[in-house]
Amino acid sequence: MTSFQYMCTTQIDFGVGAVERLPEKLQAAGFGRRLLVVTDPGLIEAGIVEKVVQPLHRHGYTVTLFDQVQPNPRDVDCLTGAQLLQSRWCDAVVAVGGGSAMDTAKTVALLARHGGTPQAYADGKRPYGELAPIACVPTTAGTGSEVTRSAVITEHSTHRKMTLKHEWLRPTLAILDPALTTTVPRQITAATGVDALVHAIEGYTCRRTQPISQAFGARAMGLIVRALPKAYRDPLDIEARSDMLLGSLLAGLCFGSADVAAVHCLAEALGGLYDTPHGLANAVFLLPVLKYNAQEHVAVHADVARLTGMASDGDNPATAVKKLLTGLEAWLQELEIPALSSLPHVSRGDSEKIVELALANNSTESNVRAVDANA
Ligand code: NAD
DSSP: OOOOOOOOOOEEEESTTGGGGHHHHHHHTTOOSEEEEEOOHHHHHTTHHHHHHHHHHHTTOEEEEEOOOOSSOBHHHHHHHHHHHHHTTOOEEEEEESHHHHHHHHHHHHHHHHOSOHHHHGGGOSOOOOOSOEEEEEOSSSOOGGGOSEEEEEETTTTEEEEEEOGGGSOSEEEEOGGGGTTSOHHHHHHHHHHHHHHHHHHHHSTTOOHHHHHHHHHHHHHHHHHHHHHHHOTTOHHHHHHHHHHHHHHHHHHHTSOOOHHHHHHHHHHHHHOOOHHHHHHHHHHHHHHHHHHHOHHHHHHHHHHTTSSOTTSOHHHHHHHHHHHHHHHHHHTTOOOGGGSTTOOGGGHHHHHHHHHTSGGGGGSSSOOOTTO
8 A cells, every 4th residue: 555645734825816806815814014026127027017016005004125036046135135134124035036035045044044055955955944924926837836845046156956855845836827927028927837837747657756746747738738839839828828827836736745856956067157047947957867867767757648648548557658758849849949959058078067966956866767877
């Protein structure tokens, strides 16, 4: 008999217009009245922050804006955000943005309450307790960070991506409004969407998977594979945006109680070294890793082929896997995902460093097929 555990305590409000309900949800969840809104300059420019902050002002909340988040967020910026939270006496944190804003918000809440640097807490090194409550308003359909208990922060001095993981980091509230994602530029739509698919595939296939994660992952894969090309072609297609945001949420619920695996470990190594956008870094490693994994683990990848709609129920496992690999290749081409070799700064000489960093990532052990430097 299988034994497993599943945990997600985040309250979720999903739907077009959900952002208008943020003030009442904050109140019902017991958040204080002084909020630190954590975001990045792109979100201000796109008019998204205004859409979140206006209803808060109307309901009498005091808002302090911290808008210095950068993609692949940095330890030093988290320290600055924590100082701002303390100096303005904020009692709660609201993240508005993609994974970078959400992970920064989690880390800011941690450092403001418990001090130290992100490094001190990485990989579960230093224990801690309750934080200021965190609400997330995701504006990309990609990371699922709005429901996970992790934050990925880059160590500025070494370019190493560190993972902070603890139940205290899990947001209390997630407000998902698909209308906020219609302004995401096309390339970012494609890359973040592939990140969500990788969460679903790795959460479903990895060694730490379990039945609830697999149920979420199964549904996420079908949604994402169908909706992403539509959202990429027509950014204003609200049905496709809605399916993508739902797919990304479900993928977060999938890997959040399982793990990610080799694609993510390689992507984080690349992102740390060259600041490659996270979704793009995942997208370039997806096919090579799937080819490697599927050679040894045919049945689970035949499942993925059917769940993504790349193969049908009648296909035998070997045929299904073949269809998955060719189907995904065409899907990535439709999304105009570039090859690893054409990414700026990356050269063949870097492969050893990337592999070394990826192997040092704990999630490598979760990959369905064992990996070493020769894989
Ligand atoms: P991001 O947050 O870095 O955002 C990318 C860009 O998109 C930014 O320039 C931003 O301004 C812009 N943008 C976002 N929403 C927009 C909108 N609605 N309109 C216009 N522009 C918009 O990208 P991301 O892929 O969402 O997050 C990546 C980060 O998340 C990485 O650091 C990654 O390691 C981390 N991550 C965390 C988890 C987790 O569970 N904590 C999971 C996966 C990834």
